[in-house]
Amino acid sequence: MDSAVTSTGPLGPSLAAPLVGRLAIVGIGLIGSSIIHACKARGIAGTIVAIDRDPAVLERCAALGLGDERTGDLAGVAGADLVVLCIPVGAFAAVAEAMGPHLKPGAIVSDVGSVKGSIIAQTRPHLPAGTHLVPAHPVAGTEYSGPDAGFATLFQRRWCILTPPEGTEPAATALVEGFWQAMGANVEIMSAEHHDRVLAITSHVPHLIAYNIVGTAADLETVTESEVIKFSAGGFRDFTRIAASDPTMWRDIFLHNKEAVLEMLGRLNEDVAILSRAIRWGDGDTLFDLFTRTRAIRRGIISQGQDAAEADFGRRHAEGAEGAAGNPTSDKPAGA
Amino acid sequence: MDSAVTSTGPLGPSLAAPLVGRLAIVGIGLIGSSIIHACKARGIAGTIVAIDRDPAVLERCAALGLGDERTGDLAGVAGADLVVLCIPVGAFAAVAEAMGPHLKPGAIVSDVGSVKGSIIAQTRPHLPAGTHLVPAHPVAGTEYSGPDAGFATLFQRRWCILTPPEGTEPAATALVEGFWQAMGANVEIMSAEHHDRVLAITSHVPHLIAYNIVGTAADLETVTESEVIKFSAGGFRDFTRIAASDPTMWRDIFLHNKEAVLEMLGRLNEDVAILSRAIRWGDGDTLFDLFTRTRAIRRGIISQGQDAAEADFGRRHAEGAEGAAGNPTSDKPAGA
Numbered sequence: 001m002d003s004a005v006t007s008t009g010p011l012g013p014s015l016a017a018p019l020v021g022r023l024a025i026v027g028i029g030l031i032g033s034s035i036i037h038a039c040k041a042r043g044i045a046g047t048i049v050a051i052d053r054d055p056a057v058l059e060r061c062a063a064l065g066l067g068d069e070r071t072g073d074l075a076g077v078a079g080a081d082l083v084v085l086c087i088p089v090g091a092f093a094a095v096a097e098a099m100g101p102h103l104k105p106g107a108i109v110s111d112v113g114s115v116k117g118s119i120i121a122q123t124r125p126h127l128p129a130g131t132h133l134v135p136a137h138p139v140a141g142t143e144y145s146g147p148d149a150g151f152a153t154l155f156q157r158r159w160c161i162l163t164p165p166e167g168t169e170p171a172a173t174a175l176v177e178g179f180w181q182a183m184g185a186n187v188e189i190m191s192a193e194h195h196d197r198v199l200a201i202t203s204h205v206p207h208l209i210a211y212n213i214v215g216t217a218a219d220l221e222t223v224t225e226s227e228v229i230k231f232s233a234g235g236f237r238d239f240t241r242i243a244a245s246d247p248t249m250w251r252d253i254f255l256h257n258k259e260a261v262l263e264m265l266g267r268l269n270e271d272v273a274i275l276s277r278a279i280r281w282g283d284g285d286t287l288f289d290l291f292t293r294t295r296a297i298r299r300g301i302i303s304q305g306q307d308a309a310e311a312d313f314g315r316r317h318a319e320g321a322e323g324a325a326g327n328p329t330s331d332k333p334a335g336a
Numbered sequence: 337m338d339s340a341v342t343s344t345g346p347l348g349p350s351l352a353a354p355l356v357g358r359l360a361i362v363g364i365g366l367i368g369s370s371i372i373h374a375c376k377a378r379g380i381a382g383t384i385v386a387i388d389r390d391p392a393v394l395e396r397c398a399a400l401g402l403g404d405e406r407t408g409d410l411a412g413v414a415g416a417d418l419v420v421l422c423i424p425v426g427a428f429a430a431v432a433e434a435m436g437p438h439l440k441p442g443a444i445v446s447d448v449g450s451v452k453g454s455i456i457a458q459t460r461p462h463l464p465a466g467t468h469l470v471p472a473h474p475v476a477g478t479e480y481s482g483p484d485a486g487f488a489t490l491f492q493r494r495w496c497i498l499t500p501p502e503g504t505e506p507a508a509t510a511l512v513e514g515f516w517q518a519m520g521a522n523v524e525i526m527s528a529e530h531h532d533r534v535l536a537i538t539s540h541v542p543h544l545i546a547y548n549i550v551g552t553a554a555d556l557e558t559v560t561e562s563e564v565i566k567f568s569a570g571g572f573r574d575f576t577r578i579a580a581s582d583p584t585m586w587r588d589i590f591l592h593n594k595e596a597v598l599e600m601l602g603r604l605n606e607d608v609a610i611l612s613r614a615i616r617w618g619d620g621d622t623l624f625d626l627f628t629r630t631r632a633i634r635r636g637i638i639s640q641g642q643d644a645a646e647a648d649f650g651r652r653h654a655e656g657a658e659g660a661a662g663n664p665t666s667d668k669p670a671g672a
Binding site for chain 2: 199208276
């Protein structure tokens with residue numbers, strides 16, 4: 001390695017010049033803090049302003065060294081070239097209204113929200129003429145929340161979807177695209193409406209189902225909660241992982257992507273009805289066909305780097321899995 | 337480390353004497369091969385006979401050194417003190433019938449099937465008097481199948497449920513209990529009926545729902561399969577992991593645990609209906625309450641060692657996650 005490149009970090013060498021002079025991040029949770037880590041690691045922004053209304057979060061930011069400046073006041077967006085709102089989907093109207101008057105001419109407003117149609121509708125009316133709105137959604141995350149949960153490589157090789165409304169200045173879109181690419185993400189551009197439908201099936205409905213099944217299990221009269229926990233290795237524990245996500249964030253997602261979520265839930269219910277009947281009638285072929293088909297999608301996800309191929313059996317991967325880590329590629333069913 | 341204890345492996349030192357003189361494993365898939373690895377690692381059995389009807393599987397066993405003896409013939413159970421059937425739930429009647437006449441007096445027959453009531457009903461009529469049936473279900477696994485997928489520590493700190501029918505010889509139950517404990521498992525004893533209900537909610541229905549949601553996603557007209565794969569990091573990929581499990585095994589589970597699975601699906605549907613209405617009516621409190629409640633179950637699972645606390649974001653844990661591995665404990669929602 002060239003010893004002159006002293007600043008090479010996990011995301012690669014720093015940029016020759018910052019893409020963004022002054023960057024304001026509003027809401028320092030998992031995503032907001034990860035953006036700050038990534039921007040710092042690659043020199044993507046000249047100055048980073050960390051804004052959060054919660055004094056406890058700002059205190060953690062100070063302890064973690066997150067942000068060159070920190071404030072609880074939305075007036076902190078003043079002078080920012082790019083403002084990224086990392087807040088629950090339900091908070092956009094109020095935050096945009098409070099922030100709007102402080103934006104400098106030419107400022108670009110972006111976000112990381114999981115629903116795009118509603119965010120555009122909430123935000124746009126409050127942005128002064130001469131500013132730009134380029135909504136974004138990095139499809140990345142963990143089940144943890146808060147400023148301590150962030151890390152610089154969260155977005156690496158993950159997709160970030162931009163949904164610029166018609167008429168958006170191409171240069172503004174290009175800047176946000178470059179911003180995410182510099183953090184290691186792949187960028188795709190689509191309409192807000194299509195985004196909300198795609199995410200309903202790849203993210204929102206899976207979370208709702210996971211929350212639901214964990215809730216149902218906790219309410220059964222015939223099976224104790226202690227049994228559910230003990231025997232969770234049979235598949236249930238994978239649901240609890242995503243059912244541990246931030247409640248406020250997810251409540252807002254469902255309230256603001258109502259139509260697409262209800263449409264996908266309807267489809268799911270039809271398919272559950274078909275499966276239930278196959279079980280009731282002892283129709284093994286229908287079950288086997290479905291169970292075979294779904295493996296192909298899993299293979300696509302692994303081959304495109306969106307999940308690890310290693311067997312997951314609920315332990316640190318380093319811990320006593322010499323065989324599992326080495327031989328996870330067999331796809332053959334047991335023969336007997 | 338004491339240099340005299342040369343045989344200390346990942347499961348601890350070998351037993352002073354084998355628990356089982358002659359052990360026959362029928363069906364060398366993920367579970368069967370893991371049992372062989374674990375028994376070898378701790379000296380649990382004197383001689384291990386690996387039995388599989390598929391010549392390709394036996395060939396892999398030979399290459400991997402699995403089993404002291406290998407055969408495709410169920411007569412291979414002759415002389416075994418303990419026979420463990422590691423076969424799909426639908427295969428028990430035929431295998432028990434073919435194997436029964438070869439069992440020696442006093443032999444204990446056990447298994448690893450995911451449904452217990454049906455297995456007892458299928459197996460019991462074919463066992464000669466003087467032999468013992470002690471059904472077992474190790475609640476452990478990965479999404480991989482076949483003899484290459486097994487490893488010695490799979491059962492460590494996992495639960496194994498025994499469901500001895502009423503009247504079972506206590507000594508036979510005790511031997512099977514000791515067998516699983518020697519492989520590192522915790523043992524719990526319950527009725528087959530209760531087992532089938534507990535597993536319906538902790539394992540069978542989660543798998544059915546995962547298969548279902550992956551299937552629904554693949555069939556949508558408005559969202560392409562390529563989009564589903566690209567944006568799977570939003571939650572969907574966790575479902576594809578368990579929807580990649582062995583199709584034959586799972587088909588049989590649903591056909592043989594029909595009543596409990598349909599009962600739990602019914603409960604789940606009621607709860608989905610309540611959630612759908614909350615979304616339709618914009619009732620955020622109902623959603624928030626559920627999403628908060630489910631976190632507690634997750635905490636129970638982690639504190640009881642049934643899953644790792646590390647953030648899972650679909651990559652090798654060693655790869656570029658310095659922050660995530662170190663700080664996964666924050667439970668605070670974003671404050672802004």
